[in-house]
Amino acid sequence: MLVVLKRNYEEVSREAARIVASAVRAKPRIVLGLATGSTPLGLYQELAALYRAGRVDFSGATSFNLDEYLGLAPEHPQSFHSFMQQHFFSEVNLPRERAHIPDGTISGNYDDYCEHYEEMIKAAGGIDLQVLGIGRNGHVGFNEPTSSLASRTRLKALSRETIEDNRHFFSDASAMPQCAITMGIGTILDSRRVLLLASGRSKAAAVAKAIEGPITSSVSASALQMHPDVTFLIDEEAAYSLTQRDYYRHVLEMTEQFTPGRLS
Ligand code: PGA
Numbered sequence: 001m002l003v004v005l006k007r008n009y010e011e012v013s014r015e016a017a018r019i020v021a022s023a024v025r026a027k028p029r030i031v032l033g034l035a036t037g038s039t040p041l042g043l044y045q046e047l048a049a050l051y052r053a054g055r056v057d058f059s060g061a062t063s064f065n066l067d068e069y070l071g072l073a074p075e076h077p078q079s080f081h082s083f084m085q086q087h088f089f090s091e092v093n094l095p096r097e098r099a100h101i102p103d104g105t106i107s108g109n110y111d112d113y114c115e116h117y118e119e120m121i122k123a124a125g126g127i128d129l130q131v132l133g134i135g136r137n138g139h140v141g142f143n144e145p146t147s148s149l150a151s152r153t154r155l156k157a158l159s160r161e162t163i164e165d166n167r168h169f170f171s172d173a174s175a176m177p178q179c180a181i182t183m184g185i186g187t188i189l190d191s192r193r194v195l196l197l198a199s200g201r202s203k204a205a206a207v208a209k210a211i212e213g214p215i216t217s218s219v220s221a222s223a224l225q226m227h228p229d230v231t232f233l234i235d236e237e238a239a240y241s242l243t244q245r246d247y248y249r250h251v252l253e254m255t256e257q258f259t260p261g262r263l264s
Pocket residue numbers: 036037038039040133134135136139140141
C-alpha cells in the first residue's frame with residue numbers, strides 16, 4: 001500500500017487529479033470507477049480545469065459510479081446522478097452513454113439489476129482505476145460496517161451514522177433514503193488500481209483503522225489491505241491517528257527513487 005501524505009485538501013485534490021489524468025493519458029479507453037461526496041469535489045474541479053486546458057481527454061473513457069440512493073430519480077437534486085452531472089459530466093467530454101450510475105428507481109428484482117450492473121462492468125473490461133472516499137465509519141461506497149468482504153453490487157441498508165452524516169443535504173430530513181444500491185467490496189477489490197482520498201480530522205480514526213488496523217468487516221476500507229495496488233491520498237488532519245507517518249514518507253521517497261512508475 002502506498003500512503004501519500006499531503007498538507008491539505010487542495011494538495012490531495014491536485015495529486016488525485018494528476019494521477020487520474022495520467023491514467024487516462026496512458027489508456028484513453030480507460031474504465032474509471034467514480035465516487036460522490038464532498039471529498040472528490042476538488043478532484044472533479046481539478047480534472048475539469050485540466051480538461052479545459054486541453055491536458056486530458058475523456059472521449060474514450062467509460063465510468064461506473066459506486067452507488068446511488070434507493071428511491072431517488074436521476075433528476076432528484078440529491079441523487080448521485082445529479083451530483084455527477086453537476087460536478088463532473090457537464091464539465092468534461094466523457095460520453096454520457098458510457099457514464100454508468102446505479103439506478104435508484106428500481107423496485108423489486110434488485111438482485112437481477114445488481115447482477116446486470118456487475119455484468120456491465122465486466123463487459124467494459126473491468127475497472128482500471130477506482131476512486132474512493134471513506135466514511136467516518138470506514139465505509140467505502142455504501143458498504144457499511146459488517147458488509148461481507150466478498151460482497152458484490154447489491155441493495156444495502158444505510159447505517160445510522162451514514163444517515164446522520166447525509167441527512168442535512170435533504171430539505172426534509174425525513175426524506176433521507178434508508179437504503180442504497182452499492183458496488184460491493186469484492187467489486188471494488190476487482191479493480192486494477194484503487195485511489196482512496198481522505199481529508200479532515202473527522203476521518204482520522206477511520207483512516208487509521210483502514211491502513212493500520214486488522215482486516216475486518218467492521219471497517220470495510222480495511223479490506224483494501226488485500227488489494228495489490230492501492231494508494232491512500234491523505235491530508236494532515238485525516239492522517240492524525242496514523243502511527244507510522246515517518247515510514248510512509250520514507251516509502252514514498254524510495255518509491256520516487258526506484259519505482260516512480262507506481263506514482264504516475
Ligand atoms: P464525504 O463522504 O466525502 O462526503 O465525506 C465519504 C463517504 O461517505 O464515502
